[in-house]
Amino acid sequence: MIFKCKNCGGNAVYSPEHNGMFCPYCDSEKSHERMHDLYNIQVCPDCSGELQIEEHTSAMQCPYCNNYIILNERVEGQYAPKKMIPFKYSKDMVKKLMRDNFKGRVFAPTDFLSEARLNGMSGEYVPFWMYDYDTRCVFRGEGTKTRSWTSGDMRYTETSYYNIVRDLNVTYKDIPVDASIIMPDQIMDLMEPYNYDDLVEFTPEYMSGFHGEKYNMDATSIENRANSKMRSSAETLLNQSVTGYSRVTPIDKKIMPRMTEATFCLLPVWKYIYKYKDTEYPFYINGQTGKVIGKVPVSKSKIWAYGATLWASLAGVILLAGYIISSL
Numbered sequence: 347m348i349f350k351c352k353n354c355g356g357n358a359v360y361s362p363e364h365n366g367m368f369c370p371y372c373d374s375e376k377s378h379e380r381m382h383d384l385y386n387i388q389v390c391p392d393c394s395g396e397l398q399i400e401e402h403t404s405a406m407q408c409p410y411c412n413n414y415i416i417l418n419e420r421v422e423g424q425y426a427p428k429k430m431i432p433f434k435y436s437k438d439m440v441k442k443l444m445r446d447n448f449k450g451r452v453f454a455p456t457d458f459l460s461e462a463r464l465n466g467m468s469g470e471y472v473p474f475w476m477y478d479y480d481t482r483c484v485f486r487g488e489g490t491k492t493r494s495w496t497s498g499d500m501r502y503t504e505t506s507y508y509n510i511v512r513d514l515n516v517t518y519k520d521i522p523v524d525a526s527i528i529m530p531d532q533i534m535d536l537m538e539p540y541n542y543d544d545l546v547e548f549t550p551e552y553m554s555g556f557h558g559e560k561y562n563m564d565a566t567s568i569e570n571r572a573n574s575k576m577r578s579s580a581e582t583l584l585n586q587s588v589t590g591y592s593r594v595t596p597i598d599k600k601i602m603p604r605m606t607e608a609t610f611c612l613l614p615v616w617k618y619i620y621k622y623k624d625t626e627y628p629f630y631i632n633g634q635t636g637k638v639i640g641k642v643p644v645s646k647s648k649i650w651a652y653g654a655t656l657w658a659s660l661a662g663v664i665l666l667a668g669y670i671i672s673s674l
């Protein structure tokens with residue numbers, strides 16, 4: 347499908363600045379109509395140019411007429427995303443962001459922030475699976491507390507022994523794992539956190555003006571990545587619940603997850619691939635928050651994260667009412 351302007355016939359796109367559909371040719375808002383709902387297309391429905399469609403592409407730009415095309419069969423049926431976060435940063439906003447942050451930095455070659463280079467960046471809706479879990483965490487162990495005091499010329503030490511039992515039910519919501527092969531997993535994890543309050547029902551209008559992919563891998567095949575994020579958080583919670591002892595000897599520790607739902611979502615990412623002396627320096631910008639992750643030209647080994655907090659805590663940790671702590 348292609349969204350066209352009713353007034354001038356130009357390609358209407360989703361504009362973060364206008365917070366809605368916009369025609370950049372005649373500057374009109376919400377003048378769009380949906381056209382060319384086509385399946386199994388090999389040619390552009392507007393200009394009939396032959397399209398090179400990658401295996402997982404769901405939205406792209408026609409290289410001949412520059413219209414943004416959304417491939418119906420890759421956003422419907424089994425590939426219909428349930429939710430998405432629309433772009434909050436437009437290309438112009440990201441250009442300004444990059445210039446504000448990198449201007450005057452010595453490492454960057456001069457054309458790193460040039461208009462021509464920055465115009466080459468593309469907005470991508472990256473497929474993610476979001477996993478929900480109900481996880482039971484059980485800990486049993488022996489704890490000791492000691493206290494010492496002096497009375498007269500005697501020194502006393504008292505040791506108390508405790509049976510420690512912890513039984514926690516933790517509900518996790520929306521643990522994200524990217525389902526795109528070409529997007530590097532480590533970088534996508536660093537894109538976090540997104541603000542999931544902005545998740546909306548999927549509508550193809552939001553994709554007009556951007557690139558996109560359907561999920562490349564199904565929810566089951568990459569669940570282990572969400573599972574290990576969840577486990578490390580559950581382990582931390584469990585450890586934090588056992589405090590105040592001089593010594594703790596664990597007897598039993600169990601983390602028992604139950605995955606309750608996996609939701610297919612699209613999250614916005616700007617991609618800027620900077621080429622310098624035959625080497626590519628990819629930069630990724632969170633399309634919702636403006637957080638920049640990139641490999642800086644010159645100092646090669648370093649992955650630089652602007653304003654980054656390595657995701658240390660999971661965004662959606664909710665402790666249920668069933669949080670039971672007993673210390674006997």
Ligand SMILES: [Zn+2]
Pocket residue numbers: 351352353354355356369370371372373374377
């Ligand atoms: Zn128009």
Ligand SMILES: [Zn+2]
Pocket residue numbers: 390391392393394395408409410411412413
């Ligand atoms: Zn075309």
